[in-house]
Amino acid sequence: MSRSVVVDRPGASRLAEGEQPVPGAGEVLVKVSAAGLCGSDRELFEGGRPAGFVSYPVTPGHEWSGTVVAAGPQTDPGLLGACVVGEGHRGCLVCGPCRDGFPNLCLSGYDETGFTRPGAFADHLLLPARLLHVLAPDADMRAAALLEPAAVVASAVRHAALRPGETAAVVGAGTLGMLALQLLAAASPARLVAIDPRAERGAAAEEAGATSFLSPGEAADGTFDVVLETAGAPGTAHAAVALSRRGGRVVVTGIPADPDDTVPTALLVTRALTLHTVFGSGPADWAYAVRAFTSGVLRPAALITHELPLTDFEKALALSATPGAGKILLRPDLD
Structure with a gap:
């Protein structure tokens, strides 16, 4: 079984349980280590997200880190067990911006993990393997959840x-x-x-x-x-x-x-x-951030102030609006 936070509509969330997702061709299943809470997640919950930039019901969570636990057909089996983060924008790969390396500006429309696709406020996340960036085996997976911002x-x-x-x-x-x-x-x-x-x-x-x-x-x-x-x-x-x-x-x-x-x-x-x-980020931006993180130039761990279990999604949202709150993580392993 796998759990996920689901926001059915603005102001209404629940913890859903279902079968563990099975990766299809070119996909991987990631066991989520940590997922960061962002101001846009609060907008999503409160109904302030602009039209076209959210599809309810949805599992939020676009800032995350995790470990690959299953790989579908036509996917590199060497990814199994890898510590990873991943891009969120699902470009069409055909239009001009996508071919120029900017799937975040895809002409086919906006499509992003955690807003229009199921996100990482869950035990597991299913996504195309092409979106992954592999980290060092000893990477700080708490800090790595901040690689999206x-x-x-x-x-x-x-x-x-x-x-x-x-x-x-x-x-x-x-x-x-x-x-x-x-x-x-x-x-x-x-x-x-x-x-x-x-x-x-x-x-x-x-x-x-x-x-x-x-x-x-x-x-x-x-x-x-x-x-x-x-x-x-x-x-x-x-x-x-x-x-x-x-x-x-x-x-x-x-x-x-x-x-x-x-x-x-x-x-x-x-x-x-x-x-x-700047709106979102492309593959080159991700590669830049991952290199900076791996080399120690980027030190996101210092920004984490709170870590809560997956079941405390709404508590985390309230906490994020309080003075002194920095980056808040939801961690499935804390439940």
Whole structure:
């Protein structure tokens, strides 16, 4: 038997039990070690996920790590027993973006583990073997569950292309912001500033690699070569653009709840800024994040504050909204 959290509709979840899934051709069955809770999981449960980006009923959980316990036909049997993480976006593999390496931008539509396909808030996860990234046998599987948000951050960092000696700022010191600080610090910037209104995040930000921690408004506008926005709050994209020097690079990852949130075109044009945005991550971003994790550059374990059993899904959701909560993991082995 295998258990899974099922959200039937906004506000209604249950723990379902059923037969253990059987992998088909090109598929693997993964025993879940840990699955991270994300703000988008809370949106899914509360009904705030945009139309087209969720299909109820669904088992959430797009941030995960686990071990391959079964392989279907036409699948490499060498994967059995491997410690793995996996991409979530199910691209068609035929359209232009997919062929360019961006299944997260597939023209056939949005399709992602944990939102439109069963996710990892379960004992087992079934998915195509082509989505897997194999980890070292001694990998910290708790920390590895954060490689999905790390891949998103890797996409942002790759766009930013920070060079040694440049200056950088990260707007937002949540999970994405902390991971961004770790990756950017590896590029040896002359200055790496974390900006967040929560003063209690300062020590952790400096541990992640920030040279200083400032509240919004304390950093001088127009001074940074690179600015990464990771907060997704109203006004934070505008703030990121304002912080960038003329000719600088800005990468925006957050999606504010306010649909009228704006970035001033005049500021973008008169400063001749390069602006990138990030939605999900592609295979190259995953490979980047996994390499950084394996080498020790990326240290996600420091961001984990709570670990709960699978049966405490709704408790975990409530906990995620409390001050001091960092990354929360659901672990089937704790039940």
